[in-house]
Amino acid sequence: xxxxxxxxxxLEGNLAAAAQLRAGFRASGTLVINMISSPGSGKTTxxxxxxxxxxxxxxxxxxxxxxxxxxxxxxLRKAGIPxxxxxxxxxxxxxxxxxxxxxDDEGERFAGLDILxxxxxxxxxxxxxYDLGEDYKVALLSVTEGDDKPFKYPxxxxxxxxxxxxxxxxxxxxxxxxxxxxxxxxxLRPDGAVFELSSRSGTGMDAWCDDLTRRLAGKRSAA
Amino acid sequence: MGVAQEIFRIGRESADANGGGRLATVTVAVGELxxxxxxxxxxxxxxxxxxxxxxxxxxxxxxxxxxQLCGACGEVAERAAGSWLRLCPRCGLPLRIEGGxxxxxxxxxxxxxx
Numbered sequence: 001x002x003x004x005x006x007x008x009x010x011l012e013g014n015l016a017a018a019a020q021l022r023a024g025f026r027a028s029g030t031l032v033i034n035m036i037s038s039p040g041s042g043k044t045t046x047x048x049x050x051x052x053x054x055x056x057x058x059x060x061x062x063x064x065x066x067x068x069x070x071x072x073x074x075x076l077r078k079a080g081i082p083x084x085x086x087x088x089x090x091x092x093x094x095x096x097x098x099x100x101x102x103x104d105d106e107g108e109r110f111a112g113l114d115i116l117x118x119x120x121x122x123x124x125x126x127x128x129x130y131d132l133g134e135d136y137k138v139a140l141l142s143v144t145e146g147d148d149k150p151f152k153y154p155x156x157x158x159x160x161x162x163x164x165x166x167x168x169x170x171x172x173x174x175x176x177x178x179x180x181x182x183x184x185x186x187x188l189r190p191d192g193a194v195f196e197l198s199s200r201s202g203t204g205m206d207a208w209c210d211d212l213t214r215r216l217a218g219k220r221s222a223a
Numbered sequence: 224m225g226v227a228q229e230i231f232r233i234g235r236e237s238a239d240a241n242g243g244g245r246l247a248t249v250t251v252a253v254g255e256l257x258x259x260x261x262x263x264x265x266x267x268x269x270x271x272x273x274x275x276x277x278x279x280x281x282x283x284x285x286x287x288x289x290x291q292l293c294g295a296c297g298e299v300a301e302r303a304a305g306s307w308l309r310l311c312p313r314c315g316l317p318l319r320i321e322g323g324x325x326x327x328x329x330x331x332x333x334x335x336x337x
Contacts, residue, residue, distance in 0.1 A: 001247060003332040006237050010229050010251060010326045091225060128258035129226070129326065151307055154289075155258035158320060187309050190319055 014130055017096035021103075021133025025116070029223060031216040032116045034132050036156055037140035039122030042166040042199055044072045046140065046208075047117055049199040051079040053209045058114035058216070063102055065094040065121040072119060082109045093126040094118065096133055115216060124149075128156045135219060136161035143167050143176040150184035158188040162195065164208065169198035226259060226326070227267035230282065234331045243333035246272070246280040250332075254287045254325035255305075261286060289323025 009015055025032050035043050044064075051060060062083035064072035067090055076083035086094060086102050099118065103110050110116070118134060120127040128137075139160035141149055144167060150157040157163060163185055165178065178196060185194055193211065197204030234249040249268075253259050261284040268282035291299045293311035301312050311318055 001332060001334060002241065002243055003330055004237055004241055006233065006328045006331055008233050008328045010226055010233065010328055012233075013229065093225075095225070125258050126225075154307065155256045158256050158289075183309060184307070187307050187318065188320065190317060 011129060011131075014096050017100050018131035018133040021096055021100055025133060025135075026219075026223065028112050029220050030113045030116050031212070031219050032118065032132070032134040033212075034118045034120060034127075034134035034137045035140065036120045036124065036127045036137055036160065037122065037142075038124050038145060041122075041140045041142040041145060043119050043122070043140055044075050045199040046164065046166060046197075047076060047119065048079045049202065049205050050117075050209060050212070051076065051081055053205060054115070054212065055080050057213075059112065060115050060117070061110050061113045062117045062119060063094075063099060064119045065098075065127075067091075067121065082106070084110070088121060091126075092121055092123045093130050094120050094132060095130050099132050115212060124153045124156050128159055135215065138162045138164060140164045140166050141181065143170050143174050147176045147178070147180045150181060150188055154188055157185055160189065160192065162193045162211070163189075165194065165196045167198060167200070168196050168203060169201045224267045224270070227264060227271045227282075230268070230328060231271045231277070233328045235277070237328075237331040238333040241333075242336045244336050245334045246277040246331065247334060248281045248283055248330075248332040249328065250283040250285065250330040252285045252287050252325040252327045252329055254323035255289045256320075256323035257326045259326065285329065287323060287325040290321050291318045292321055293318050 037043055060081045062076040062081055065086045067088055070085045073083040073085035084102050084106055086098050118132055137160040139156050195208045197208055234246055265282050272278050272280055291302050291308055293299055293316055295316055296311055296313050302308055
């Protein structure tokens, strides 16, 4: 029997492709956001509202990871931006090689974007481990999911630079204590930003969009 | 499942590069914040290696907890596994979290060459 020390990152293949993507996004000045949440927490609806507010100002694009159907990409195209569905063939997350091949395939249509939104497969666990070359992760938590989620899913809420609490128009009808969530988030991610909004009513959408604008400007001035 | 496949690929490559044969044990480090459940990973390992020459090999998972640190008191040892403290139990300051991101292959053990 022989034993060798290896000391390799398990996801080295994914990390290498992510680094290559990140270099490309830096060169093109594209802000890239990896959006992660449970199914049904409102990722696509948040994007529809974001697109309505920002599409006149910026070139936006969307990648949508799902196990089946073109539905999310269709919604983003209907909202007025180029969007590409990535079907994962059963996998519960996107990986950076899928993102790379989708962008290669799209060519000009996705070249030189200001902001690229990557809507990951609806899942609070697996997508957390896969770097997609993004500038930061955004976690969404809808008020109907319950206020106990950050400590139950510490990996994603510690890695997300931004958490968005969605569907706040439903707060009167559910037991969801925003202060509890904010306190758990600040434990897991002391420097994280938290937005509360309702894509449906529009409340809180401006602050979220302003944050995107600031982060895009920050990335470009750092370049 | 994808993670188990990557571990298998790295384990197999390491054995092959050293003229080795059948895999015996692959040891990995998994951090508390790596979003990987060790039991599920071991189950996925069995599925990935089943039906091949490395069936019956063992995946050993070294669990690496995250640490909570206080700016004034240092590491807070009182934290129970899987729970999080909001404030330092000694001085009441907010805590920061370090580590727990590990997702590494550490060692590969294999039988002598084919």
